[in-house]
Amino acid sequence: MTATDDCLFCRIVRQEIPATIMWEDEHALAFRDIEPRSPVHILVIPKRHFASLNDAADAMLLGRMLLAAREIAEGEGIAQSGYRVVINTGANAGQSVAHLHVHLMGGRTMTWPPG
Ligand code: AMP
Numbered sequence: 001m002t003a004t005d006d007c008l009f010c011r012i013v014r015q016e017i018p019a020t021i022m023w024e025d026e027h028a029l030a031f032r033d034i035e036p037r038s039p040v041h042i043l044v045i046p047k048r049h050f051a052s053l054n055d056a057a058d059a060m061l062l063g064r065m066l067l068a069a070r071e072i073a074e075g076e077g078i079a080q081s082g083y084r085v086v087i088n089t090g091a092n093a094g095q096s097v098a099h100l101h102v103h104l105m106g107g108r109t110m111t112w113p114p115g
Contacts, residue, residue: 009099012045019032052098053089054089
């Protein structure tokens, strides 16, 4: 069994687990967070498995994911009101799924700094 066989988000990429897909291209996928912490809460992930931002060096892919977040924010109608993109990386940041993901969150006022 490889690292990706039992990875939750790899399983979503393979459509073994249902998800509300919002956007997709050849390299990345975006779907609604199952436990939204804001009115808009969408995850953008690479289709290829990287455990975290620490493991991803593909600048093109990382750039695409950010642009996807912006595009989705526009589609969700939160580009003007404001939104946050977050990449929790490692234990101290509270990363709970070991597959790189960008949180796109918006639709409410947020505080800074995050807890
Ligand atoms: P993090 O804590 O930064 O690793 O974020 C992981 C996120 O994945 C959390 O916000 C979870 O609610 C979300 N999540 C976990 N399982 C699923 C799932 N099956 N479909 C969609 N989102 C999920």
